[in-house]
Amino acid sequence: MSSPTRITHLIAGAPWTGTAERTSEVFNPATGEVSGVLDLASQQLVGEVVATAKQAWQKSWGNVSLAQRSTVMFKFRELLHRDKERIAALITAEHGKVLDDALGEVTRGLEVAEFACGIPTLLKGGFSENASTRVDVYSMRQSLGVVAVISPFNFPAMVPLWFVPVALACGNAVLLKPSEKDPSATIAVAALWKEAGLPDGVINVLNGDKEAVDALLTHPDVKAVSFVGSTPVARYVYETGTAHGKRVQALGGAKNHMLVLPDADLDLAADAAINAGFGSAGERCMAISALVAVESVADELVEKIKDRMGKLRIGDGARGCDMGPLVTGAHRDKVAGYVEAGAEAGADLVVDGRTGQYDADGDGFFLGPTLFDKVTADMSIYTDEIFGPVLSVVRVASYDDGLELINANPYGNGTAIFTNDGGAARRFQNEVEVGMVGVNVPIPVPVSYYSFGGWKNSLFGDSHAHGSEGVSFFTRGKVVTSRWPDPSHGGLNLGFPQND
Numbered sequence: 001m002s003s004p005t006r007i008t009h010l011i012a013g014a015p016w017t018g019t020a021e022r023t024s025e026v027f028n029p030a031t032g033e034v035s036g037v038l039d040l041a042s043q044q045l046v047g048e049v050v051a052t053a054k055q056a057w058q059k060s061w062g063n064v065s066l067a068q069r070s071t072v073m074f075k076f077r078e079l080l081h082r083d084k085e086r087i088a089a090l091i092t093a094e095h096g097k098v099l100d101d102a103l104g105e106v107t108r109g110l111e112v113a114e115f116a117c118g119i120p121t122l123l124k125g126g127f128s129e130n131a132s133t134r135v136d137v138y139s140m141r142q143s144l145g146v147v148a149v150i151s152p153f154n155f156p157a158m159v160p161l162w163f164v165p166v167a168l169a170c171g172n173a174v175l176l177k178p179s180e181k182d183p184s185a186t187i188a189v190a191a192l193w194k195e196a197g198l199p200d201g202v203i204n205v206l207n208g209d210k211e212a213v214d215a216l217l218t219h220p221d222v223k224a225v226s227f228v229g230s231t232p233v234a235r236y237v238y239e240t241g242t243a244h245g246k247r248v249q250a251l252g253g254a255k256n257h258m259l260v261l262p263d264a265d266l267d268l269a270a271d272a273a274i275n276a277g278f279g280s281a282g283e284r285c286m287a288i289s290a291l292v293a294v295e296s297v298a299d300e301l302v303e304k305i306k307d308r309m310g311k312l313r314i315g316d317g318a319r320g321c322d323m324g325p326l327v328t329g330a331h332r333d334k335v336a337g338y339v340e341a342g343a344e345a346g347a348d349l350v351v352d353g354r355t356g357q358y359d360a361d362g363d364g365f366f367l368g369p370t371l372f373d374k375v376t377a378d379m380s381i382y383t384d385e386i387f388g389p390v391l392s393v394v395r396v397a398s399y400d401d402g403l404e405l406i407n408a409n410p411y412g413n414g415t416a417i418f419t420n421d422g423g424a425a426r427r428f429q430n431e432v433e434v435g436m437v438g439v440n441v442p443i444p445v446p447v448s449y450y451s452f453g454g455w456k457n458s459l460f461g462d463s464h465a466h467g468s469e470g471v472s473f474f475t476r477g478k479v480v481t482s483r484w485p486d487p488s489h490g491g492l493n494l495g496f497p498q499n500d
């Protein structure tokens with residue numbers, strides 16, 4: 001066993017050289033070993049780095065031309081593409097998800113970097129010549145200053161990439177606070193900006209926990225906060241950040257439903273349930289955790305899912321397995337506790353993930369996939385976001401009952417319908433109270449030029465991530481009304497300006 005490596009902040013283009021008052025452990029979830037010791041930022045350090053970022057924004061980046069900003073974006077995109085395998089390996093080593101899946105998340109993040117390359121077009125304003133006689137009116141969007149991005153453990157590359165390229169392309173300086181559970185991939189991606197030509201200090205990574213988050217939420221020079229994490233923390237971040245005058249988008253947790261109608265292709269639906277239920281060991285905000293099956297096809301569907309589950313290989317994500325471990329031992333135990341609770345509450349435990357073989361060395365944080373049938377809406381395996389490989393089948397009598405169940409849920413991140421009836425799918429996309437909807441697509445994560453975000457308890461704030469909403473979130477609008485001196489001006493007039 002090698003000794004844990006020190007993981008520290010990235011400030012003004014270089015690793016921090018100070019001594020941290022507090023640290024935390026980072027694990028390799030596949031072996032259970034401590035692989036890193038992470039420096040946690042103090043409130044004072046946050047203050048110093050906000051000042052560094054503000055200066056970099058004022059002195060350089062805030063005034064850099066669109067042409068130069070887009071050159072940096074294109075270069076960053078190339079570097080991320082070049083290093084995507086290295087970054088995927090870092091994700092697997094600290095998060096545990098299998099390499100293919102880790103590469104998938106980098107690739108989806110890369111799409112946002114590509115979107116940000118179009119910043120000159122995205123920031124084009126409007127111009128109205130002669131809006132009033134000899135008066136021209138035009139609009140522009142300007143950067144905010146220093147913005148903070150606070151990310152969760154489950155997508156250490158992709159979630160920061162939802163925000164950082166757009167924030168930078170819009171001319172802001174960024175303080176990025178990764179999850180303390182798996183920070184290395186986030187830091188590695190952020191380090192590429194220097195090589196891409198971004199001036200030092202425009203992006204900084206500060207590792208930390210509640211102390212660092214609170215310092216960011218209350219600092220007067222942090223103008224906006226993009227947060228992704230669990231619902232209680234998202235709500236807290238939104239309430240605290242907005243109370244301190246900041247613009248906040250706080251994306252929270254989820255309980256995503258997949259409704260299967262009797263006319264669906266059941267093999268397609270069973271494959272989708274496996275992929276969306278157990279991919280990344282269920283640690284995805286868009287994972288399907290509630291499969292809502294219309295009663296007449298439920299037996300057949302459950303049988304098909306059970307068959308497929310038997311073929312899954314669980315183990316070290318670097319060994320070509322289908323599913324890796326959970327992120328920490330504590331989280332694995334919490335998820336196993338839900339399996340226990342579901343069985344006790346009377347749901348049918350079709351496949352019990354607590355027993356099984358794992359292809360890994362050491363004492364990793366493994367838990368196999370679990371399938372429950374005949375789950376009811378009052379059971380904790382249905383009401384709570386488990387964030388693990390536990391799929392619950394809830395049986396309903398009809399489309400209407402399924403829709404009612406989904407709309408009654410307090411979360412509204414993603415959902416999917418499986419059907420061959422275009423009319424039913426169309427009704428569903430119209431009637432369901434969820435922000436991202438899939439039709440025969442189980443994980444409907446929007447492409448980068450649309451915006452990502454849920455409804456209800458899955459998002460606090462008005463703006464979704466990336467796409468046009470991201471550009472709008474990271475800029476402030478300004479409208480200029482101009483008239484150049486004209487010898488025929490009308491002299492003094494104290495009345496309110498009227499257009500003629």
Ligand code: NAD
Nearest residue numbers: 151152153178179209210213229230233251252253254285
């Ligand atoms: P988390 O809420 O525990 O942590 C998220 C971030 O908040 C981390 O950076 C963490 O350091 C910080 N944090 C944690 N507790 C805090 C506190 N008390 N005060 C201030 N800051 C605090 O979430 P997680 O476990 O890292 O991530 C999983 C959660 O994120 C799940 O609920 C998942 O659904 C959600 N998620 C949502 C989306 C989405 O798009 N809606 C995407 C990914 C993950």
